[in-house]
Amino acid sequence: MSFNNYKEKIEEGDTVILYMSNNLYAIDVHPVIKNKKGELVENVYQTTFGALKVRNIIGAEYGSRVELSKGWGHVLQPTPELWSLTLPHRTQIIYTPDISMILMQLDLVPGSVVIEAGTGSGSLTHALVRRVRPRGRVHTFDFHEHRAALAAEEFHAHGIAEFVTAKHRDVCQSGFGEELNGRADAVFLDLPSPWTGVAHAVAALKDTGQ
Ligand SMILES: C[S@@+](CC[C@H](N)C(=O)[O-])C[C@H]1O[C@@H](n2cnc3c(N)ncnc32)[C@H](O)[C@@H]1O
Structure with missing residues (x-):
């Protein structure tokens, strides 16, 4: 629900833009997702700079720095751009x-x-x-x-x-x-x-x- 109003903190259900070394990734903030077998599993977002456990960014401030397994990035509130x-x-x-x-x-x-x-x-x-x-x-x-x-x-x-x-x-x-x-x-x-x-x-x- 993050496109509607400016928000301070990331909540479950938001879409977040992860910015890393000039790369942008849109991430849906759900702590668990379904795998191909339909089982609920931990939502771990993979990038070329390592993995991000999505549950860890819930509650983080928009614009803040977050750690991935092999680096770090910033979590931005989405805009149409x-x-x-x-x-x-x-x-x-x-x-x-x-x-x-x-x-x-x-x-x-x-x-x-x-x-x-x-x-x-x-x-x-x-x-x-x-x-x-x-x-x-x-x-x-x-x-x-x-x-x-x-x-x-x-x-x-x-x-x-x-x-x-x-x-x-x-x-x-x-x-x-x-x-x-x-x-x-x-x-x-x-x-x-x-x-x-x-x-x-x-x-x-x-x-x-x-
Ligand atoms: C180039 S895309 C539009 C992209 C969109 N402006 C955007 O920025 O994401 C063109 C779309 O028009 C739809 N389309 C083509 N002819 C149409 C028609 N006669 N009525 C409704 N939609 C149509 C196609 O299915 C396609 O999804």
């Missing part, structure tokens, strides 16, 4: 320099309603959420069912689900849903054929939308 550099790639993603331009050109502010398709790996989605929360909302769509489900799980695990609706849908065929007609301040399409979604985007935009 760090997440883009560490997330599990399910698709190509958009990175921070382009995301900055997108947020600016869409004129997004806290309170904006923004539609995104496709969700992909959720890289842009995390940055959109930070920009529009707490009163705004992101509606994100992907036509790949498993990908859409994994993204929704991640938003929940990261504590940002209250700001984002993730749906499985082909937006070029079916649009964004009547309930969003005339409601969006902005629509962003990262799709192979974005022009096929333009008519739906126009329907979803407010008169003042981008």
